[in-house]
Amino acid sequence: MNCSLRLEHITHRFGKVLALDGLDLAVPEGEIYGFLGRNGAGKTTTLRLLMGLIAPDAGRIELFGEEVRSVPVRLKQRIGFVPQEPHFYPWMTARQLGRFVGGFYPHWDDAGFERLLRRLDIPTDRKASAMSGGTRTKLALALAFATRPELLLLDEPTTGLDPVARREFNDQLIELQREQGTTVMFSSHLVGEVEQVAGRVGIIQAGATRFEGTIAGLRAQVRRIAGLDQPFGHPGFEQVRGDVYRADAGAWDAAGLPPGARVEALGLEEIFLAFARTDEVQSA
DSSP: OEEEEEEEEEEEEEEEEEEEEEEEEEEETSSEEEEOOTTSSSHHHHHHHHTTSSSSSSEEETTEEEEEOOOHHHHHTTEEESSEEESOOOOBBBHHHHHHHHOOOOOHHHHHHHHHHHHTTOSSBBBGSSSSSHHHHHHHHHHHHHHHOOOEEEEEETTTTTHHHHHHHHHHHHHHHHTTOOOEEEEEEOOOHHHHOOOOEEEEEEEEEEEEEEEHHHHHHHEEEOOOOOOOOOOOOEEETTTEEEEEHHHHOOOOOOTTEEEEEHHHHHHHHHOOHHHHHTOO
16 A cells, blocks of 8 residues: 555654654545544644654654655645634735745746635735634645645644634535545544544553544444453454454454343444543553
8 A cells, every 4th residue: 555654653852842653544545544543642743743843763664655753844845734723914815825934835826816715715915914714724725735746734623613614614625535536544533523534443541542444343343242241261362442442353243242231333433532531541
């Protein structure tokens, strides 16, 4: 499987605070990849590593098939970025920002940027300081796609948007991604919206990868065993949290459950919560 990016055994520390420890991710080319984790799990730190804003203490980063430690400008020019809170020069209009940003990217599509401004209903003559939060987020998306990126990194871009604006943003993202074939890494703690846009997810907890794969594969592996009197200690089964367990599909088929116990399928949000709230298991 071709990958636009890969991280292997990444560790990074801020002073004495552990940010990432044992992070492993592989984002397939041309897909929307949902990057899930609680606030503080290490999502933004991971994106900062990929943008070359910080360097890992250990591990391996591969971008576009090339191993890097410090991301060079020529690779940064192939990456688009939409932050959680876009910041623009407040006196610039959308068109002025387009001319400014376009100067840094060799494949800037000015005509495409104008189409995106119309399509996303972004006022062209209004200063950034006078735009609403939702409009600034849409402007950030337009600027990112106008660079014709091969990889688009989204750092919780819909945080703070109302449900209508959030759905509009996600619909536009899906449409634009299909048109350009861009690989997208969508960081969020909002499970429902990731489920709307992504077919593959990575879940991190406390800076380490807990799961990576398709949503369908995740549901096949992680299920609830209801009606247990004590923890299920069958070989091949990992207790994620409480009565939620993880095992290969074959192990589930072959497992003999105690009398009165039953297997229940889980939704993505229930699975994410089980992975994200693991203190109960870790302290046992």
